[in-house]
Amino acid sequence: MVLSAISSLAAMFTNTFGNLIGQIGPKYDPLFTDVMIYIFGTILFAVFLLAVISFWLRRKGLGGASAKEKWVGELDKYFEREQIGFIPDEKHHW
Numbered sequence: 052m053v054l055s056a057i058s059s060l061a062a063m064f065t066n067t068f069g070n071l072i073g074q075i076g077p078k079y080d081p082l083f084t085d086v087m088i089y090i091f092g093t094i095l096f097a098v099f100l101l102a103v104i105s106f107w108l109r110r111k112g113l114g115g116a117s118a119k120e121k122w123v124g125e126l127d128k129y130f131e132r133e134q135i136g137f138i139p140d141e142k143h144h145w
Contacts, residue, residue: 129135
């Protein structure tokens with residue numbers, strides 16, 4: 052049972068792989084290869100474009116200044132006002 056399932060899977064992969072490899076060899080189909088290259092290139096360009104957009108949003112944020120940077124600035128002001136994290140901590144004695 053298991054061997055027949057493995058052999059059928061192996062035959063399926065071999066046929067599929069053989070068809071794809073055949074595009075390079077004597078059964079070359081220019082339309083198939085060109086379309087595959089165009090699709091792959093489009094996907095790569097989309098991933099690159101999304102990476103650039105995400106990097107820009109990470110650096111600049113949506114409104115010019117990132118909400119995370121504002122939050123961190125407010126937290127730093129609070130820490131300085133309350134003297135939290137300074138060594139020695141003169142206000143709090145715990």
